[in-house]
Amino acid sequence: MQLRRTFALALISVVLVVALGIAIAQTVDLRSAAAEDLPKTSPVSISSDPAPVKIERAFPNLTFERPIFLTYPPDGTNRIAVVSQYGKLFLFANDQRVEQPALLLDIVERVEYKDRENEEGLLGLAFHPRFKQNGELFVYYTAKGGLKSVISRFRLSKDNPQIVDPQSEEILLEIKQPFWNHNGGTIVFGPDGYLYIGLGDGGAANDPHGNAQNIGTLLGKILRIDVDHHDLGQKYASPKDNPFVDVPDARPEIWALGIRNVWRIAFDRVTGKLWAGEVGQNTWEEIDIIERGGNYGWNLRESFHKFTEFNLPPKPGPVPAKIVGKPIDPIFEYHHDLGKSITGGNIYRGKHVPALVGKYLFADYVSGEVYVLTYDETIGKATAVHRIDPKQMPVFSFGEDETGETYFLTTQGTIHWFRPE
Numbered sequence: 001m002q003l004r005r006t007f008a009l010a011l012i013s014v015v016l017v018v019a020l021g022i023a024i025a026q027t028v029d030l031r032s033a034a035a036e037d038l039p040k041t042s043p044v045s046i047s048s049d050p051a052p053v054k055i056e057r058a059f060p061n062l063t064f065e066r067p068i069f070l071t072y073p074p075d076g077t078n079r080i081a082v083v084s085q086y087g088k089l090f091l092f093a094n095d096q097r098v099e100q101p102a103l104l105l106d107i108v109e110r111v112e113y114k115d116r117e118n119e120e121g122l123l124g125l126a127f128h129p130r131f132k133q134n135g136e137l138f139v140y141y142t143a144k145g146g147l148k149s150v151i152s153r154f155r156l157s158k159d160n161p162q163i164v165d166p167q168s169e170e171i172l173l174e175i176k177q178p179f180w181n182h183n184g185g186t187i188v189f190g191p192d193g194y195l196y197i198g199l200g201d202g203g204a205a206n207d208p209h210g211n212a213q214n215i216g217t218l219l220g221k222i223l224r225i226d227v228d229h230h231d232l233g234q235k236y237a238s239p240k241d242n243p244f245v246d247v248p249d250a251r252p253e254i255w256a257l258g259i260r261n262v263w264r265i266a267f268d269r270v271t272g273k274l275w276a277g278e279v280g281q282n283t284w285e286e287i288d289i290i291e292r293g294g295n296y297g298w299n300l301r302e303s304f305h306k307f308t309e310f311n312l313p314p315k316p317g318p319v320p321a322k323i324v325g326k327p328i329d330p331i332f333e334y335h336h337d338l339g340k341s342i343t344g345g346n347i348y349r350g351k352h353v354p355a356l357v358g359k360y361l362f363a364d365y366v367s368g369e370v371y372v373l374t375y376d377e378t379i380g381k382a383t384a385v386h387r388i389d390p391k392q393m394p395v396f397s398f399g400e401d402e403t404g405e406t407y408f409l410t411t412q413g414t415i416h417w418f419r420p421e
Contacts, residue, residue: 004119008019008191008398011203015074015271015380016340018308020144022122024048024075026108027207027310034228037109043330043331043332043333043382044332044381044383044384044385045385046334046338046371046385046386046387047384047386047387049267049355049386050386050389051355051372051386051387051388051389052355052387052420052421053353053355053356053372053419053420053421054388054389054418054419054420054421055370055390055416055417055418055419056416056417056418056419057099057106057393057414057415057416058065058096058407058415058416058417059092059096059097059415060094060096061097062098062099062101062414063412063413063414064082064084064090064101064409064411064413065084065085065086065413066085066086066121066411067082067083067084067085067228067396067409067410067413067415068083068084068085068122068123068185068396068397068399068409069082069083069123069124069125069186069264069397069399070082070083070125070371070397070400070407070409070410070415071125071126071127071396071399071400072094072400072401072402073127073131073137074127074129074131074132074402075088075106075127075131075132075329076132077402078093078094078287078400078401078402078403079092079093079094079373079399079402080092080094080119081094081104081125081127082101082409082415083122083123083124084122084311084394085113085118085121085122085123086108086111086113086121086122086263086411087106087107087108087110087111087113087122087141088103088105088106088107088111088122089103089104089105089106089122089125089139089164089411090102090103090104091104091127094112094351094403095403100243102162102163103163104163104164104410105139105140105154105163105164105166107141107166107169109144110121110141110143110144110158111141111142111143111144111280112142112143112144112145113142113148114143114180117179117181117268118348119180119182119183120142120180121139121141121142121254122140122141122389123140123142123183123184123185123186124138124139124140124141124187124188124197125137125138125139125140126138126139126187126188126189126195127189128176128227129189129191129193131380133354134155134162135155135156136149136153136155136227137153137154137155137167138153138154138155138172138187138195138227139151139152139154139187140185140186140187140197142177142183143174145217146175146180147178147180148174148176148253149174149175149177149183149199150171150173150174150175151173151175151187151195151197152169152170152172152236153168153170153172153173153227154166154168154169154170155168155171155375161399164315170235171178171235172225172227172234172235172236173197173218173225173235173236175199175218175219175278177202177203177219178202178203178204178209178226179202179203179204181200181203181204181261182200182202182203182204182260182261183195183203183261184198184259184261184262184263185197185198185256185263185264186198186202186262186263186264186265186266188265188266188267188331190224190267190272190274191267191269191272192228193226193228194225194226194239195219195224195225195226195227195236195324196222196224196255196265196274197222197223197224197225197260198222198225198259198261198263198264198265198276199218199219199220199221199222199223200219200260200261201220201259201260201261201298201299202219202220204314205279205281205309205312205313205314205325206297206299206307206309206312206314206315206316206317207260207298207316207317208314208315208316208317209317210299210316210318210319210320211281211316211317212257212258212259212260212298212299213257213258213298213299213300213317213320213323213324214250214318214320215244215247215249215250215251215254215257215324215325215346216250216251217251218251218253218254220257220258220259220260220298221251221253221254221255221256221257221259222254222255222256222257222259222262222265222274222276222290223253223254223255224237224238224239224242224253224255225237225238225253226238226253238252238253239406241292242254242255242292243255243293243325244290244293245345249286253288253301255292256290256291256292256293256294256295256296256325256327257294257295257324257325258294258295258297258298258300259276259278259296259297259300260278260279260280260281260302261271261278261279261300261345262278262279262344263278263279263313263341263342263343263397264277264343264344264345264398265276265277265290265344265396266344266345266346266347267301267345267346267399268278268346268349269347269349269400269404270347270349270358271347271349271377273289274289274290274291275289275290275345275346275347275360276286276288276289276290276297276344277342277343277344277345277362278298278301278303278304278330278342278344279341279342280336280342281302281307282283282302282307282308282309282310282332283302283305283307283335284302284303284304284333284334284335284336285303285333285334285336285338285340285341285342286302286303286304286330286332286333286342287331287332287333287342287344287362287382288328288330288331289328289331291326291328291385293326293329294325294326294327294328294347295323295324295325295326295327296328296330297303297327299316299317300319300323303330303333304329304330325358330368331373331375331381331382332373332413333384334364338364338367338369339364339366339367339369340364340365340366340367341364341365341366341421342362342363342364342365343362343363343364343365343395343397343398343408344362344398345360345361345362345363345394345400345408346360346361346398346400347359347360347361347397348360348372348402348404348406348418349404350400350403350404350405350406350418351403351404351419352405352417352418352419352420353404353419353420354420355420356372356406356418358375359372359374360372360373360374360375361373361393361398361406361418362398363395363408364395365394365396366394367391368389368391368392368393368394368395369387369392370387370388370391370392370395370408371385371386371387371388372385372387372388373385390414392408392410393410393411393412393414394410394411395408395409395410396408396409396411397409405417406418
């Protein structure tokens with residue numbers, strides 16, 4: 001009897017080991033197969049010849065504490081707004097001689113920011129397309145206490161329309177974050193009038209919860225919402241043509257997925273294309289054009305390459321049974337030999353530098369290099385990438401003014417722009 005029991009237990013053990021081995025093999029094969037399902041093409045290389053463009057300090061009398069974003073109110077005043085990561089918004093005249101910005105909004109007491117971590121804070125600002133009429137603007141910040149991202153609407157003060165009323169906050173979305181990093185943070189109105197939101201995968205390394213490929217969560221996605229209407233029980237609506245509105249168990253706000261940590265996204269004001277700088281993990285940084293229902297691969301791949309985690313904890317998250325959405329290649333990638341954290345920019349549509357018109361500007365936060373990318377609309381590919389000398393302090397972010405001129409912001413608190421060589 002004891003022998004029979006021992007034999008039975010041994011047989012069960014063998015079966016379990018075999019089954020476990022098969023399950024592991026299937027998981028590995030599924031990750032490999034899923035990665036292989038994604039298209040692969042060779043990107044253009046960075047040219048050794050610099051672009052015929054120079055960089056100058058803009059608004060030399062102004063400095064800011066951690067200026068994380070720059071934009072403008074679309075009201076015909078040609079003013080510029082700058083976001084301080086600590087929790088303040090500033091507004092000033094688009095005049096190189098300006099000496100003092102006006103404080104537009106102060107929500108420092110609501111914002112979580114820590115120097116030793118530095119990916120939290122007040123991260124995004126978007127003025128309503130009808131700001132001149134309704135005085136509405138929207139912000140993205142990580143809330144005091146940590147591990148929660150907030151997208152809120154604010155309004156100009158009724159008593160003083162030169163400032164925003166801090167008590168007018170209307171929270172549209174609160175998103176719990178499992179870790180402090182990978183918050184994304186860009187919010188921007190598209191040409192369709194909807195608000196687009198860039199969210200990271202939730203942080204840590206390797207996307208341990210599998211958020212980027214899971215359409216049941218908002219993390220690791222580009223969202224698209226309607227702030228002028230609302231669905232039942234919400235302060236906003238999900239447009240009916242969002243790609244996953246009618247998919248069971250999917251979040252209807254999702255516009256695109258497979259995102260690790262976009263920094264930043266921006267619409268081309270001429271073509272309407274949505275450009276994104278996607279921060280990589282181990283080896284590759286990438287630039288994407290975001291499309292409806294697009295899947296940008298994380299964490300099955302890093303840029304064009306099958307993702308491997310280098311055996312670093314935590315382990316990669318669950319592997320999806322199939323690729324959801326349309327797999328889309330990056331427009332461009334570069335190796336960590338050249339830089340380690342992309343700062344996405346925008347398509348230049350200004351007048352001061354004709355050589356840059358229609359080209360995409362971006363930088364690397366670690367290396368300090370600033371680049372210009374040429375994209376051929378007819379073939380849908382990047383055809384050239386040149387650096388713009390000299391190297392800069394780490395570049396936080398790019399932004400545009402009302403006329404289409406492009407600026408970038410540095411860790412030194414300064415604003416810079418471009419001029420012909």
